[in-house]
Amino acid sequence: QAGNRAECGQQRLPPGPPRWPIVGNLLQLGRLPHRDLARFCSVYGPLVYLRLGDVDAVTTDDPNVIREILLRQDDAFASRPWTVAAAHLAYGCGDVALAPMGSHWKRMRRICVEHLLTSKRLESFTAHRAEEARHMVRDVWSRTMAGEAVDLRQVLGAFSMNNVTRMLLGKQYFGPASAGRREAMEFMGITHELFRLLGIIYIGDYLPAWRWIDPSRCEKRMREVEKKVDDFHQKIIEEHRKRRREAGVEHELDFVDVLLSLPGEDGKERLDDKEIKALMQDMIAAATDTSSVTNEWAMAELIRHPRVLRKAQAELDAVVGRDRQVRDSDLFRLPYLRCVVRETFRLHPAGPFLIPHQSLRPTRLLGFSLPARTRVFINTHALGRNPHVWGAGDLEEFRPERHEKGRGQGGDQPREDFAILPFGAGRRRCPGAGLGVVMVLLALATLLHGFEWAPPDGLRPEAIDVVEVYGMTMPRATPLRAVATPRLAHLYE
Numbered sequence: 001q002a003g004n005r006a007e008c009g010q011q012r013l014p015p016g017p018p019r020w021p022i023v024g025n026l027l028q029l030g031r032l033p034h035r036d037l038a039r040f041c042s043v044y045g046p047l048v049y050l051r052l053g054d055v056d057a058v059t060t061d062d063p064n065v066i067r068e069i070l071l072r073q074d075d076a077f078a079s080r081p082w083t084v085a086a087a088h089l090a091y092g093c094g095d096v097a098l099a100p101m102g103s104h105w106k107r108m109r110r111i112c113v114e115h116l117l118t119s120k121r122l123e124s125f126t127a128h129r130a131e132e133a134r135h136m137v138r139d140v141w142s143r144t145m146a147g148e149a150v151d152l153r154q155v156l157g158a159f160s161m162n163n164v165t166r167m168l169l170g171k172q173y174f175g176p177a178s179a180g181r182r183e184a185m186e187f188m189g190i191t192h193e194l195f196r197l198l199g200i201i202y203i204g205d206y207l208p209a210w211r212w213i214d215p216s217r218c219e220k221r222m223r224e225v226e227k228k229v230d231d232f233h234q235k236i237i238e239e240h241r242k243r244r245r246e247a248g249v250e251h252e253l254d255f256v257d258v259l260l261s262l263p264g265e266d267g268k269e270r271l272d273d274k275e276i277k278a279l280m281q282d283m284i285a286a287a288t289d290t291s292s293v294t295n296e297w298a299m300a301e302l303i304r305h306p307r308v309l310r311k312a313q314a315e316l317d318a319v320v321g322r323d324r325q326v327r328d329s330d331l332f333r334l335p336y337l338r339c340v341v342r343e344t345f346r347l348h349p350a351g352p353f354l355i356p357h358q359s360l361r362p363t364r365l366l367g368f369s370l371p372a373r374t375r376v377f378i379n380t381h382a383l384g385r386n387p388h389v390w391g392a393g394d395l396e397e398f399r400p401e402r403h404e405k406g407r408g409q410g411g412d413q414p415r416e417d418f419a420i421l422p423f424g425a426g427r428r429r430c431p432g433a434g435l436g437v438v439m440v441l442l443a444l445a446t447l448l449h450g451f452e453w454a455p456p457d458g459l460r461p462e463a464i465d466v467v468e469v470y471g472m473t474m475p476r477a478t479p480l481r482a483v484a485t486p487r488l489a490h491l492y493e
């Protein structure tokens, strides 16, 4: 790194907070680092330099700077940093999401885009999604009949997990044809732990000497999760191989079947098991938590704002009617619900930062010089609260109307895509955005169409809190509970 910095000579780094010897700015990051970095941007400007132990880093919450990084200089900033968590939990950075820029990443990403996430393949799972929506309605209804408040984290988690595992693994983990409740809970638990470990700011990444001491036993935990996850994936691969031997390819093909049939690199007949497991891991991790976290936030905001809830329900009644359930094909005719989702992405992006990017070479940005391997934290949580973009007046207010064309502009910049970045941009943009949006809209539309929603325990709507916890994804600090009352009981039996 010292060599890098010399290459930049005495040229200017972007401004940033004063730093300590050795640790740099590490000790200035608390339990909610996205809020600390947002504070630095409001003090030092749109591009802030930080020294995190041995690592050069910048952060931004400004659409123009983000456009420069993700579009104009995409070729320079499209790599990912090596981290201890990625090495243990993403098959040595051998997946898509955490792989450095290079031929391996290109090949793995192409497999996802060309074989797994094509619109034809997503369409072929429409019937499964409809079945999962019906199953979710019955689940909520039975809890309501039992007089219980509904734990929406559980309900939405099961919906996402089932949709994703049916597409990927050909298994439904919750509900009637479930692969076993114990296995399901274990699987959910591992996925949450994986995300927690991938998200933490681990001191060993910034001060490598600390890695060998591992004071909080973090790396030990990563190794344990690595083993559990690997056993889980290997078992799934073996089950698929057995099924292919016994049934040929007669049955419906899930993602793992597709991966097992693809040729490998350099003339190899098939992909390696390690490559298949890295891809399975990415798809499961990237698709489940992101959509269920988004949905839980959306439901929390809707219950806090009964006016918005009623308006979204009126739109559903007008478009879908009250004699059938919502279908995939309705989702594109619900402009207000789409504004609700956009507003949720603004205030509660699935992750507080995009997955960290890293520069491949020394670069110039806004007239400043950045060394090679500078880590880039794009703060989407702060972008959605940037007063220069959204106006200072009602930033924290959940108001979907601000996304309606020609309304509620506020702020001193015209509204454009870089004002909300739920899926990133440029060559590292989320390849699952289409599927993600469908899963989010379908779950929300189904819950709002089917039930009235109110806070539990006689709370007032505004008493529902919006406190987040930090991680690679950013869920509510406490699971959301709510009281559901059937609106369309004649459809549930």
Ligand code: HEM
Binding pocket: 096, 097, 098, 109, 112, 282, 283, 286, 287, 290, 291, 294, 350, 351, 353, 354, 355, 356, 421, 422, 423, 424, 425, 427, 428, 429, 430, 431, 432, 433, 435, 436, 437, 440
């Ligand atoms: C609401 C749902 C989702 C949200 C909010 C979301 C968001 C994101 C974000 C912010 C990134 C990082 C972009 C960057 O670093 O610039 C990302 C990357 C990624 N997402 Fe998603 N995602 C969602 C659903 C999905 C789904 C359903 C899949 C696949 C089944 C998926 C697969 C991926 C992969 C593989 C990457 C890594 C791309 C790369 O590094 O080249 N995501 N996603």
